[in-house]
Amino acid sequence: MSAIRPADAAARRRTFAIISHPDAGKTTLTEKLLLLGGAIHLAGEVKAKGERRRARSDWMKIEQERGISVTTSVMTFERDGMTYNLLDTPGHEDFSEDTYRTLTAVDSAVMVVDAARGIEAQTLKLFEVCRLRDIPITTFVNKMDRESRDPFEIMDEVAETLALDVTPLSWPIGMGRNFLGCYDLVNDRLILMKPDGGGELIDVTGLDDPVLADHIPEDRLETLREEAALAREACPPFDEEAYRAGHLTPVFFGSALRNFGVAELLSGIGKNAPAPRAQESDKRDIEPGEEKVTGFVFKVQANMDPKHRDRIAFMRICSGRFSRGMKLNHIRTGKQMAVHNPILFFAETRELADEAWPGDIIGVPNHGTLRVGDTLSETELLRFVGIPNFAPEILRRVRLDDPMKSKHLGRALVSLAEEGVTQVFKRMLGGDWIVGVVGQLQLDVLVTRVEQEYGVKIGLEPAPFETARWVYSSNKADLDKLIGSNNSAMAEDGDGEPVFLARNAWELNYQTEQNPSVQFSATKERA
Numbered sequence: 001m002s003a004i005r006p007a008d009a010a011a012r013r014r015t016f017a018i019i020s021h022p023d024a025g026k027t028t029l030t031e032k033l034l035l036l037g038g039a040i041h042l043a044g045e046v047k048a049k050g051e052r053r054r055a056r057s058d059w060m061k062i063e064q065e066r067g068i069s070v071t072t073s074v075m076t077f078e079r080d081g082m083t084y085n086l087l088d089t090p091g092h093e094d095f096s097e098d099t100y101r102t103l104t105a106v107d108s109a110v111m112v113v114d115a116a117r118g119i120e121a122q123t124l125k126l127f128e129v130c131r132l133r134d135i136p137i138t139t140f141v142n143k144m145d146r147e148s149r150d151p152f153e154i155m156d157e158v159a160e161t162l163a164l165d166v167t168p169l170s171w172p173i174g175m176g177r178n179f180l181g182c183y184d185l186v187n188d189r190l191i192l193m194k195p196d197g198g199g200e201l202i203d204v205t206g207l208d209d210p211v212l213a214d215h216i217p218e219d220r221l222e223t224l225r226e227e228a229a230l231a232r233e234a235c236p237p238f239d240e241e242a243y244r245a246g247h248l249t250p251v252f253f254g255s256a257l258r259n260f261g262v263a264e265l266l267s268g269i270g271k272n273a274p275a276p277r278a279q280e281s282d283k284r285d286i287e288p289g290e291e292k293v294t295g296f297v298f299k300v301q302a303n304m305d306p307k308h309r310d311r312i313a314f315m316r317i318c319s320g321r322f323s324r325g326m327k328l329n330h331i332r333t334g335k336q337m338a339v340h341n342p343i344l345f346f347a348e349t350r351e352l353a354d355e356a357w358p359g360d361i362i363g364v365p366n367h368g369t370l371r372v373g374d375t376l377s378e379t380e381l382l383r384f385v386g387i388p389n390f391a392p393e394i395l396r397r398v399r400l401d402d403p404m405k406s407k408h409l410g411r412a413l414v415s416l417a418e419e420g421v422t423q424v425f426k427r428m429l430g431g432d433w434i435v436g437v438v439g440q441l442q443l444d445v446l447v448t449r450v451e452q453e454y455g456v457k458i459g460l461e462p463a464p465f466e467t468a469r470w471v472y473s474s475n476k477a478d479l480d481k482l483i484g485s486n487n488s489a490m491a492e493d494g495d496g497e498p499v500f501l502a503r504n505a506w507e508l509n510y511q512t513e514q515n516p517s518v519q520f521s522a523t524k525e526r527a
């Protein structure tokens with residue numbers, strides 16, 4: 001039995017994700033973080049590993065054709081006595097529910113911003129999901145080694161676009177070819193960029209220290225003094241509470257490519273980012289320090305081997321000390337399951353996990369028992385909340401080429417919906433299948449997988465609906481009335497729950513007004 005207490009193990013864990021617009025440098029930064037943590041040893045490993053992974057999973061042709069990784073993964077590494085769990089969010093333009101759900105499993109996020117481009121569309125969207133869940137954000141302004149925008153302009157943009165207070169913790173000295181490094185505004189240190197990457201630390205007494213002139217040419221030193229003084233004056237001081245509440249973002253400047261500013265970013269996360277937090281359940285908030293193990297599944301991934309229907313469920317441990325072979329209650333089915341082969345994810349390897357702690361992510365191999373949103377609990381029968389389905393933004397009708405295969409189709413769609421690939425709705429009138437997604441790419445994945453794994457060829461046609469709402473009412477008669485008078489717009493989701501399919505916003509409004517006792521919900525908590 002381990003002598004470590006769950007609360008102590010949780011206190012030295014940081015579970016976070018990196019959000020960014022494609023090309024801002026998320027992969028490069030991830031690689032440099034893993035190098036720092038000793039999890040990989042050669043630059044280029046992340047991408048090289050990506051190539052290998054693609055080669056292994058060539059059943060998923062989309063990944064190859066588009067050169068992207070559709071699935072999110074988890075990477076664990078250690079540094080200075082802390083364990084970091086970095087959850088990867090897909091870095092392509094397209095967007096999927098996986099991306100949203102990954103953010104349900106982290107305690108903080110790093111937002112990478114390209115210094116020349118500022119806040120871009122995808123970053124903004126991801127930021128909004130973080131805000132919805134009060135996830136604190138640390139900002140890394142990347143690519144300072146290139147010609148970039150004025151640092152004040154970038155900070156203004158972050159503050160205005162995201163409605164956040166912004167506090168620079170470092171200040172850049174020059175940019176592009178003239179980028180020398182940063183001044184550490186918190187510890188009064190000079191961090192000079194070394195020619196071969198990384199930073200050299202020089203302690204100084206403050207911005208007036210004459211030692212600075214030994215390292216910085218006169219004109220740039222003058223600019224630094226002016227700008228740093230202005231930044232300190234214009235920005236609020238760093239306030240940990242405001243950061244943790246999601247009202248303030250600390251900002252680091254750097255260059256992931258040159259491995260500059262990355263160590264400072266990581267120690268900033270270690271020092272300021274929240275350790276695993278209490279998680280909300282239907283009974284009470286579950287503290288990470290509690291002795292009994294609890295966790296929830298935030299993602300399910302089909303195994304790489306198409307011949308087997310094995311799946312890996314990614315479970316975030318919320319409390320207790322998990323140990324291999326442990327029996328946990330699977331709350332949705334009411335059955336017990338023994339977790340014999342839990343997997344821990346490292347950059348280069350996957351290992352069997354003998355134990356895991358709050359904030360850690362383990363992979364649980366299963367044959368389809370575990371679904372996104374499921375709770376596993378050692379003793380108490382409780383259910384974590386807040387891992388919702390999101391109302392789809394794109395709806396398509398499924399066209400079956402061979403009508404003899406309609407049963408297969410149903411099985412395939414429901415099964416892939418359980419995995420979280422798409423959402424699926426069966427119309428009450430006529431029985432058509434409608435699939436719903438938040439990002440186009442999910443549709444491509446669906447078509448490919450239904451054909452390759454279930455042998456059913458399908459096409460997707462426009463559906464005459466714009467959005468879907470789950471409908472609830474404490475008054476069954478009112479709900480029945482809505483269903484009865486809107487037969488053609490009603491459907492059931494994969495769990496048999498009623499869903500209203502709206503042709504447009506006007507119709508949705510109209511029905512909401514006509515049925516005041518019915519709640520039209522844009523998210524569905526998974527039961």
Ligand code: G4P
Nearest residue numbers: 021022023024025026027028091142143146255256257258
């Ligand atoms: P992403 O995962 O956010 O999509 O971005 P990624 O890290 O792949 O970086 C996108 C491009 O930006 C890459 O160039 C990468 O080398 C470059 N980059 C990342 N960080 C920095 C930085 O700090 N400074 C500079 N100057 N460039 C940076 P690429 O040419 O598209 O790819 P590659 O051929 O270099 O791999």
